[in-house]
Amino acid sequence: MRSTQIRSTFTDFFTSRGHQLVPSGPLVPDDPTLLLTNAGMNQFKPYFLGESTPAFSRATSIQKCARTIDIDNVGRTNRHATFFEMMGNFSFGDYFKEDAVAFAWELLTEVYGLEKDKLWITVYEDDDEAEHLWRRIGVPAGRIQRLGMEDNYWSMGVPGPCGPCSEVSYDRGPAFGKEGGPAVDGERYVEIWNLVFMQYQRGEGDKKGDFPVLGELAGKSIDTGLGLDRLAAILQDTPNVCTTDLLLPTMHTVQDLAGRACPGQDEEGKQSFQVVTEHARSVAFLIADGVLPAKDGRGYILRRLMRRAIRHARLLGIDVPVLPAATASVITNLGGVWPELSAQAALIGQVTAAEEESFTRTLTQGTRLLDAAVARARESRSSALPGETAFELADTYGFPLELTVETAREAGLTVEEDRFAALLEEQKRRAQAGGKARTTEALRQRDTYRELAAHLPRTEFLGYGHLRAET
Numbered sequence: 030m031r032s033t034q035i036r037s038t039f040t041d042f043f044t045s046r047g048h049q050l051v052p053s054g055p056l057v058p059d060d061p062t063l064l065l066t067n068a069g070m071n072q073f074k075p076y077f078l079g080e081s082t083p084a085f086s087r088a089t090s091i092q093k094c095a096r097t098i099d100i101d102n103v104g105r106t107n108r109h110a111t112f113f114e115m116m117g118n119f120s121f122g123d124y125f126k127e128d129a130v131a132f133a134w135e136l137l138t139e140v141y142g143l144e145k146d147k148l149w150i151t152v153y154e155d156d157d158e159a160e161h162l163w164r165r166i167g168v169p170a171g172r173i174q175r176l177g178m179e180d181n182y183w184s185m186g187v188p189g190p191c192g193p194c195s196e197v198s199y200d201r202g203p204a205f206g207k208e209g210g211p212a213v214d215g216e217r218y219v220e221i222w223n224l225v226f227m228q229y230q231r232g233e234g235d236k237k238g239d240f241p242v243l244g245e246l247a248g249k250s251i252d253t254g255l256g257l258d259r260l261a262a263i264l265q266d267t268p269n270v271c272t273t274d275l276l277l278p279t280m281h282t283v284q285d286l287a288g289r290a291c292p293g294q295d296e297e298g299k300q301s302f303q304v305v306t307e308h309a310r311s312v313a314f315l316i317a318d319g320v321l322p323a324k325d326g327r328g329y330i331l332r333r334l335m336r337r338a339i340r341h342a343r344l345l346g347i348d349v350p351v352l353p354a355a356t357a358s359v360i361t362n363l364g365g366v367w368p369e370l371s372a373q374a375a376l377i378g379q380v381t382a383a384e385e386e387s388f389t390r391t392l393t394q395g396t397r398l399l400d401a402a403v404a405r406a407r408e409s410r411s412s413a414l415p416g417e418t419a420f421e422l423a424d425t426y427g428f429p430l431e432l433t434v435e436t437a438r439e440a441g442l443t444v445e446e447d448r449f450a451a452l453l454e455e456q457k458r459r460a461q462a463g464g465k466a467r468t469t470e471a472l473r474q475r476d477t478y479r480e481l482a483a484h485l486p487r488t489e490f491l492g493y494g495h496l497r498a499e500t
């Protein structure tokens with residue numbers, strides 16, 4: 030099943046059951062507590078908190094999500110991306126657990142046609158009601174597992190709603206990992222759908238552990254998220270989220286540039302192919318939603334993704350610009366479903382080209398410096414790279430700290446991150462004292478992006494406000 034059909038199947042299923050179809054919110058949320066949108070429920074937060082009342086009691090959406098927390102997993106696990114689409118159904122004080130469970134089961138098994146005996150369920154350790162509902166629908170006890178706070182409990186704000194979750198995982202078979210269910214191996218038993226039951230009011234206390242439950246909510250609510258990328262991988266019988274039809278054309282572009290095919294699991298270069306492919310999509314979507322490279326905040330996340338992708342492309346031997354081509358294939362492939370990509374194609378092309386040009390200028394020198402530092406550390410039997418090296422790499426060569434850490438890790442070393450932070454702090458203080466708020470590198474880049482924005486055609490230019498605010 031193609032991804033376009035997976036999407037429409039999902040929204041048709043829920044609209045025909047009384048859910049209002051709500052368009053995705055932007056990746057840059059209207060929420061000061063959140064850097065980037067990371068779940069379908071983000072845009073509905075005021076409803077769940079009771080701050081405003083929706084015009085409908087049931088909704089469905091396909092939300093663009095970004096999760097940099099998963100950046101290191103890209104290319105390591107088969108199932109994590111830094112950008113993905115989350116399909117969800119929501120009840121605002123309308124239906125609760127029983128219907129949420131029944132909808133999920135019917136859609137997965139009868140509509141998408143997943144084999145029942147490959148589906149595993151997790152419930153929160155105290156949630157007998159959820160277990161009972163899954164049993165009643167036909168899931169055998171042996172495929173239901175109970176998990177604790179860390180995995181299967183959700184909360185938002187203090188005081189705010191909280192409640193148990195229940196998740197559906199799909200068994201991809203012994204080739205993917207160990208036997209024993211989702212509690213044992215997340216690569217073999219891939220989590221696809223999270224059902225959150227907002228049931229209680231929580232009080233003051235530690236987010237992950239000890240907080241008092243103040244009682245049941247008057248209006249119990251449902252928030253669910255089904256990962257499109259993961260479901261597509263299963264329905265298209267491909268092992269990895271980078272080889273579904275959502276990303277395959279981009280993978281092909283990267284392969285063409287590298288002049289070779291992405292190798293199989295555990296082989297040299299596989300991770301690099303996947304990093305370049307996957308990050309290109311995140312980069313395109315972030316720029317389309319108005320994020321521009323910067324030295325902090327969202328702009329830093331974008332820069333980090335771009336620079337990581339560029340470095341991995343060079344590791345593959347790609348010595349020509351990779352991001353403009355890879356993001357162009359993302360736009361061609363997904364611009365029909367996400368028109369903001371097509372609308373911002375010129376900006377995406379130019380920002381990626383400018384960033385790649387500027388980073389390429391220093392990448393080789395920086396890599397040489399890094400290699401020498403790694404060799405020195407090995408010689409002196411040290412297990413960590415000096416904070417000074419990481420700082421020089423960031424300050425002079427534009428290496429995001431995380432990139433240095435990642436490269437060091439590949440060589441079996443850590444980085445003195447505390448020392449790095451201290452040096453950065455020191456530099457900031459000096460700069461403030463001298464009235465010089467920016468390094469020359471940052472200044473040069475700011476001018477590049479200003480110039481870029483000034484020469485762009487007048488499209489619906491979502492990025493401009495951001496450019497001003499962030500440079």
Ligand code: ATP
Nearest residue numbers: 099108109110113220221222223254255256258259
């Ligand atoms: P995991 O445990 O695999 O990291 P999660 O528990 O963090 O996933 P949720 O926060 O429950 O994920 O999000 C709901 C759904 O969104 C997941 O069940 C999954 O299908 C999808 N999803 C979450 N993170 C990613 C990701 N990094 N890439 C692709 N899909 C994801």
Ligand code: MG
Nearest residue numbers: 096098099109
């Ligand atoms: Mg996760």
Ligand code: MG
Nearest residue numbers: 180196220223
């Ligand atoms: Mg999980």
Ligand code: MG
Nearest residue numbers: 180196220223
């Ligand atoms: Mg989850």
